[in-house]
Amino acid sequence: MPQSVDLLVLHAHLLTMQGEGVGYVRDGALAVRGDTLVDVGPSEALSPRYQAAETLDATGCAVLPGLVDAHMHTVYAVVRGVAQDVANWMQKGLAPFSRHMNDEAARAGTRLNIVEAMQAGTTTMGDFVRPYPGWAECFAEAGLRACLTPTINALPPGGMAGWKLGDLYPLDEDAGRASIDAAIGICDRWHGAEGGRITTMLGPQGTDMIGREQLLEVGRLAEERDLMLHVHVAQGDREIDQMLKRYGQRTPAFMAENGLLNDRLLAVHLTEASDEETDLIAASGARMALCSGSIGIIDGIVPPAQRFREKGGIVALGSDQASGNNCSNIFNEMKLTALFNKIHYRNPEVMPAWEVLRMGTIEGARAIGLGDRIGSLEAGKQADFIVVDVDTPNLLPIIDAPVRTLVPNLVYAATGKEVQTVVVAGRTIMRNREVLTLSESEVRAQAQGEALRLGERVARDPVHRELHLLCAMQTGKL
């Protein structure tokens, strides 16, 4: 007698990501009960086994695990597009805006980024943000899976006014204390909340932005609570300069000596990591978050993810910040990751499509400590998956003899807008591109309104004259 389930998905081009590849199942099916996948396999096997409250016919669609975006700063979606094509993106692009950011603008940014990412098939968002009231609630409401990292640093609350390039950062222990306390408050409140859909990490922004004692304290707090540490590591020459001046060590050596390099660490960027440092971090069991689009645009650099993986390391993808990357779309990150590495190594065989698809799904899940719950479609795991229309002019044709083109086409030709339906923990949060948990039009209007008001505040502050794009505008280029 058929067992009852809540949802049965039938007739998909199924990419389970089981095994060491993409785990393709022709005419595949999923059975979902509550928040859990109870069965995964061929439609002809599952169809007679289950009586479903809802059936989704996925003919002409690929079904795959929801995508994992391991490193984002969602608030900056509200200033999308202010920090490209500039050598010093932070100072000449983002900073004039970030100093005028308020809680309303931050929240509008997070909500805009949630809708953008969901509509591009992201189901897990690893958000790294200076917390504001209602931050975590945005994810609770949207129904996405979130891994929240409240920013910890000891930078002075009034900003870095008076600080000169080359000077040591004026670290402020009280500011550090306040941000640690705030982060702990959020982690204690939200880790494991919403049926486990929300998890947290502790996030020292960088080893250069907090004193050693407080950094080590954060490390101990993470161990006590069994939380991961989410840290920008070797992210720029400014960081390396600070570390050398303060400790006489570059970041990776400093972290190794202080017991911070291990499998509890999610190390972001590694932009400036040498080969030896990359090897050291990979060997430690630490995981890497690779933000190809962002680092490519703002630095013109391809981070050492290929080497990190060759040394046995686990790599997640991240979209970083929309002010510089301009989009939060893991389809975009998969494609750019494959292409940038082919170019970096001048070798078209580096990072084939199936490898980057694993980085966007199962490998990303493992990197953020959720590999046993999400990232692949198998019985017992959470029902986080996306339904992607592949019967569309830019993804056709679909052949699997003599070779299967589905995965190269998803990675190299999909835009993210082919995602039709998004399911997280068994709940459909987007159907036929309609977001069901939020009002998209309200989110859009709110983001546009807050951005205009933020722009006005920046325009009134003489600091706006530092904006690099201003020059292109004034000469009629932009």
Place this chain on the structure above:
Amino acid sequence: MPQSVDLLVLHAHLLTMQGEGVGYVRDGALAVRGDTLVDVGPSEALSPRYQAAETLDATGCAVLPGLVDAHMHTVYAVVRGVAQDVANWMQKGLAPFSRHMNDEAARAGTRLNIVEAMQAGTTTMGDFVRPYPGWAECFAEAGLRACLTPTINALPPGGMAGWKLGDLYPLDEDAGRASIDAAIGICDRWHGAEGGRITTMLGPQGTDMIGREQLLEVGRLAEERDLMLHVHVAQGDREIDQMLKRYGQRTPAFMAENGLLNDRLLAVHLTEASDEETDLIAASGARMALCSGSIGIIDGIVPPAQRFREKGGIVALGSDQASGNNCSNIFNEMKLTALFNKIHYRNPEVMPAWEVLRMGTIEGARAIGLGDRIGSLEAGKQADFIVVDVDTPNLLPIIDAPVRTLVPNLVYAATGKEVQTVVVAGRTIMRNREVLTLSESEVRAQAQGEALRLGERVARDPVHRELHLLCAMQTGKL
């Protein structure tokens, strides 16, 4: 008294591409009569001036010139996805399929590529194809602007069986004659047809693939007819090897000596061009077609477009072939061009958004000899433009104070699927994403059917064992 026009577009974020930048007009308008733009400017100026048969309210949209894809091989859309992640894409990816291509598959590919490109905002397609019956008619029917180049070469009609890597190509004068005659037939029939919407070029596939006498004959025929020459130049080490063995010269020197380097030439790829050769070609007045996505994927190389432009050369963008690039989308090419060059030069200021937008519009139009007719929005030019919804989560917010983010967001965040409406020569050929000139569902079904049949033919031919992707499939990776 208001003059009557056929179409008035109002309230757009208008990018005219006039001048040296993007020619932004806030709350801009276009007036169209017949196939021509009769007025371009602020809505408040144009609105009282004209009585329009049709008015398009473009509030929340960007309106810009239709995008120019200067170099494509449309037939290969029918084998999208067979030739990536492989060191020898031609032999280990495309060749087993191309030897089994027939006219029906070729036509299905062209039509699929037309719909794909149109839906991504391309209005001018520079197609380079071995002609088959009905090829040009596809473009006539679709209503796009096309610049058609029938392939000319002297490769033996039965294929290269028996040829060994390193040997000279077995050039066949009769084959060369037949392809020259066929090309001339098409150019004489179609150049200037459809009210000038279709133009043609003469296209020796490469200087290595036809004998010198016949190549020079093609050059003379182009001069007599005032047609451009569309040639793959320095496109690979195999070409250079052939040229050195046959003539003792690399391609650029050979072309210079034979009078083929001048402003009649559209030189494609320049993958293997040295700095000196790049300078030589740019100085000659020849134009360059840059296929960033394709060459990035199949070769892992960034062609020398930045240097070509620094030397005063004009560069168009092209999507090349879907079997390797996997998509024909100039939004994609603009983004990849900017990013690849930032990475190549490790400099985020190289190729800013506004420059690549010019390459995808006015500079592309100039490169293919149509700069006086299309590529910018100004009175007297053809009415080729696209309406792009920017009130969408991945492109919001839109601010223009203190800096304007529209162009960075279009280049770095748009996917092409935000294009709503496409107008070519005053005729609306896509409205609200519905293609009006072709049946999209028929095109999709035809492409899928032909691809399956082509796949069966390839699977029956033992040559399919050479396919690189087969190995990934057999080991469960793909």
